[in-house]
Amino acid sequence: xxxxxxxxxxxxxxxxxxxxxxxxxxxxxxxxxxxxxxxxxxxxxxxxxxxxxxxxxxxxxxxxxxxxxxxxxxxxxxxxxxxxxxxxxxxxxxxxxxxxxxxxxxxxxxxxxxxxxxxxxxxxxxxxxxxxxxxxxxxxxxxxxxxxxxxxxxxxxxxxxxxxxxxxxxxxxxxxxxxxxxxxxxxxxxxxxxxxxxxxxxxxxxxxxxxxxxxxxxxxxxxxxxxxxxxxxxxxxxxxxxxxxxxxxxxxxxxxxxxxxxxxxxxxxxxxxxxxxxxxxxxxxxxxxxxxxxxxxxxxxxxxxxxxxxxxxxxxxxxxxxxxxxxxxxxxxxxxxxxxxxxxxxxxxxxxxxxxxxxxxxxxxxxxxxxxxxxxxxxxxxxxxxxxxxxxxxxxxxxxxxxxxxxxxx
Numbered sequence: 001x002x003x004x005x006x007x008x009x010x011x012x013x014x015x016x017x018x019x020x021x022x023x024x025x026x027x028x029x030x031x032x033x034x035x036x037x038x039x040x041x042x043x044x045x046x047x048x049x050x051x052x053x054x055x056x057x058x059x060x061x062x063x064x065x066x067x068x069x070x071x072x073x074x075x076x077x078x079x080x081x082x083x084x085x086x087x088x089x090x091x092x093x094x095x096x097x098x099x100x101x102x103x104x105x106x107x108x109x110x111x112x113x114x115x116x117x118x119x120x121x122x123x124x125x126x127x128x129x130x131x132x133x134x135x136x137x138x139x140x141x142x143x144x145x146x147x148x149x150x151x152x153x154x155x156x157x158x159x160x161x162x163x164x165x166x167x168x169x170x171x172x173x174x175x176x177x178x179x180x181x182x183x184x185x186x187x188x189x190x191x192x193x194x195x196x197x198x199x200x201x202x203x204x205x206x207x208x209x210x211x212x213x214x215x216x217x218x219x220x221x222x223x224x225x226x227x228x229x230x231x232x233x234x235x236x237x238x239x240x241x242x243x244x245x246x247x248x249x250x251x252x253x254x255x256x257x258x259x260x261x262x263x264x265x266x267x268x269x270x271x272x273x274x275x276x277x278x279x280x281x282x283x284x285x286x287x288x289x290x291x292x293x294x295x296x297x298x299x300x301x302x303x304x305x306x307x308x309x310x311x312x313x314x315x316x317x318x319x320x321x322x323x324x325x326x327x328x329x330x331x332x333x334x335x336x337x338x339x340x341x342x343x344x345x346x347x348x349x350x351x352x353x354x355x356x357x358x359x360x361x362x363x364x365x366x367x368x369x370x371x372x373x374x375x376x377x378x379x380x381x382x383x384x385x386x387x388x389x390x391x392x393x394x395x396x397x398x399x400x401x402x403x404x405x406x407x408x409x410x
Contacts, residue, residue: 044262087150106128230268238282
């Protein structure tokens with residue numbers, strides 16, 4: 001974007017008094033140095049959040065560095081199995097796979113900066129980097145973006161040996177917290193309304209994207225935006241669409257892609273193509289990770305947006321769709337339940353048939369669709385914009401740096 005987005009940019013959405021509080025919190029931290037580490041710079045919600053959050057922190061004067069761990073295909077195959085197991089899928093690991101995890105972790109130890117005050121490690125892939133904490137010093141935070149409520153106990157036990165060596169663990173929702181010997185903090189994520197994925201678009205911009213992908217602007221659009229991942233249930237979305245088409249003319253768009261730390265994407269995409277074979281008006285768009293403008297346009301063109309996840313840590317695509325005043329139908333799981341209030345600002349579903357029924361209801365009732373969309377936009381504005389998330393992080397930094405000091409005067 002042409003203009004740099006700063007905290008001042010948010011005055012049209014958030015009271016100035018709240019923004020002033022954020023500035024005070026940042027100023028009182030002083031010259032704190034913070035290292036953020038995850039497993040990919042492109043693709044997935046974690047990378048997206050960091051890409052927007054860290055510039056705001058830097059604008060407030062904080063020294064923040066973002067590093068990405070390097071892994072082999074074998075390592076990411078193992079971490080994908082771990083990811084699925086933490087969401088409740090049964091997985092079997094042999095000794096060699098767990099050794100790959102430990103070996104690649106050890107090879108990444110050199111990215112830890114021993115002159116930083118706080119190290120924030122995101123998700124299971126780099127969790128083992130905490131082995132360097134005695135040498136590196138500082139405060140260590142494990143930021144978990146995964147729904148652990150039904151985690152496989154064996155896999156969680158394997159990771160727990162590292163997690164409890166951190167000073168703090170942060171989760172999206174209370175439901176995801178575990179019985180740990182360290183402090184746990186709850187912070188839901190947020191979106192940047194000025195990003196290329198969320199900014200306002202002209203009708204001409206939206207039309208240009210529809211034309212490029214040969215999408216009929218006059219036929220109602222059912223859309224799901226997500227990585228091609230079984231836990232996002234794209235095959236289930238196609239089956240729901242098949243039922244909707246029996247009653248109402250419409251088209252389906254499945255727009256997504258992959259991430260460098262997700263080796264299953266190509267296989268799931270092939271399953272999607274097979275399920276859609278023979279169906280008319282289905283658009284399967286395998287987009288590169290930087291397709292933010294295209295996703296924005298597709299969401300704004302959609303008549304109804306679906307996120308039929310089987311497991312979901314939070315679901316930024318839900319937040320993005322709600323911000324655009326769209327009626328959203330989400331799987332009744334994880335963080336989606338924190339965003340969608342059933343029949344107030346969206347719909348929650350639990351099955352293929354239920355998804356189809358709610359899509360039909362919304363497509364047949366424009367007044368309902370408009371009401372849900374308006375309520376959705378308001379809810380995101382009040383709860384899930386980036387300054388809310390930034391403020392929570394600043395409070396965390398104050399807490400971890402000033403432990404044992406009793407009352408902290410701000």
